Amino acid sequence: MDRLDGNAIAGSLVDVFGRDMTTAIGTCGQCGRVSPFAELAVYLLSPGVVARCPQCDHLLIVIVNRRGTACVDLSGFAALEEPPMAVQ
Amino acid sequence: MERTALPRRLTWQVGKTVQLVTETPQVKSISLDLPHWPGHRPGQHVDLRLTAEDGYQAERSYSIASSPEDEHVVLTVERLEDGEVSPYLVDELRSGDELELRGPIGGYFIWDESLGGPLLLVAGGSGLVPFRSMWRHRRAVQSKVPVRLLCSARSLPLLLYRDELTQIAEDGVDVSVTLTRETPEGWRGYRGRIDQGLLAKVSWPPEEHPLVYVCGPTAFVESAADALVALGHDPSRIRTERFGGTGT
Numbered sequence: 001m002d003r004l005d006g007n008a009i010a011g012s013l014v015d016v017f018g019r020d021m022t023t024a025i026g027t028c029g030q031c032g033r034v035s036p037f038a039e040l041a042v043y044l045l046s047p048g049v050v051a052r053c054p055q056c057d058h059l060l061i062v063i064v065n066r067r068g069t070a071c072v073d074l075s076g077f078a079a080l081e082e083p084p085m086a087v088q
Numbered sequence: 089m090e091r092t093a094l095p096r097r098l099t100w101q102v103g104k105t106v107q108l109v110t111e112t113p114q115v116k117s118i119s120l121d122l123p124h125w126p127g128h129r130p131g132q133h134v135d136l137r138l139t140a141e142d143g144y145q146a147e148r149s150y151s152i153a154s155s156p157e158d159e160h161v162v163l164t165v166e167r168l169e170d171g172e173v174s175p176y177l178v179d180e181l182r183s184g185d186e187l188e189l190r191g192p193i194g195g196y197f198i199w200d201e202s203l204g205g206p207l208l209l210v211a212g213g214s215g216l217v218p219f220r221s222m223w224r225h226r227r228a229v230q231s232k233v234p235v236r237l238l239c240s241a242r243s244l245p246l247l248l249y250r251d252e253l254t255q256i257a258e259d260g261v262d263v264s265v266t267l268t269r270e271t272p273e274g275w276r277g278y279r280g281r282i283d284q285g286l287l288a289k290v291s292w293p294p295e296e297h298p299l300v301y302v303c304g305p306t307a308f309v310e311s312a313a314d315a316l317v318a319l320g321h322d323p324s325r326i327r328t329e330r331f332g333g334t335g336t
Contacts, residue, residue: 002306002332003306003330003332004306004330004331004332005306005309005328005329005330006196007133007149007194007196007197007329007330008149008330008332010133010149010193010194010195010196011098011135011149011190011191011193014097014098014193015098018097020193020194020195020196022194022195022196022197023195023196036196037196038194038196038197038327038328038329039328083195
């Protein structure tokens with residue numbers, strides 16, 4: 001399974017959040033690393049995607065698509081900051 | 089005025105292939121006519137979707153190789169041997185064929201004139217694609233931002249955009265090329281993989297606070313980004329994009 005990064009799920013994140021989220025900043029709930037979504041370790045797994053902390057591998061984002069509905073789990077984060085509005 | 093921007097939905101649109109350019113035996117650039125294209129920023133990508141006759145769909149992301157100022161949106165696609173999408177795009181697609189895509193996508197791995205510099209671009213293999221959009225934009229807006237570009241390819245015939253690299257070097261972009269597998273006779277560029285020593289030689293000194301972009305296969309990006317941080321570059325000024333897939 002190829003490890004990618006958060007840029008690879010930018011489109012799926014727009015589907016869920018209605019805006020670009022690659023510049024959103026997340027704090028890992030396990031090790032406390034602060035990373036833009038674009039820098040997370042991402043794995044594309046049909047029928048969804050998984051993003052992990054690039055430092056400690058903690059599970060941060062799970063998006064699963066079922067019959068046109070996206071189920072999203074962000075509970076691995078300790079904190080989330082919205083991206084700045086400057087882009088797009 | 090935060091929160092006033094309306095969410096922009098990504099909708100699928102159909103583009104018509106207007107030109108195909110063979111960059112290397114495995115890589116083609118596809119020019120598309122997209123009547124509903126909203127414009128993009130250099131470094132962004134598109135999601136492209138193929139639908140089989142039985143309804144099966146496969147979706148992949150491809151970086152945009154054209155600048156916002158170019159007439160057509162151009163995607164440069166490398167054929168991956170076990171790919172579901174790229175073999176069709178490289179081997180089967182013909183001028184006039186339609187493609188379904190959505191975009192532009194991504195707000196992180198982007199550069200335009202407003203972000204300034206100096207700029208260091210580090211590419212492994214087809215990681216060069218989003219940088220083509222950036223250097224074309226820089227030329228189109230007559231930006232004076234100084235740029236150093238370091239690219240790695242397995243051999244000279246596999247280096248993308250060779251003629252254009254020569255041209256931008258004449259336009260003032262500092263271009264360095266390293267070849268990792270084969271070098272032609274009389275080769276005056278670098279040899280071997282991009283490592284800390286080579287980055288120290290061709291990068292801006294960390295004291296100049298360059299804005300750094302690294303793009304390529306995952307292992308390539310990891311090692312280049314780690315080396316840049318070890319050299320003293322500010323991690324918050326290093327932006328990375330990983331393609332996964334093949335080596336350099």
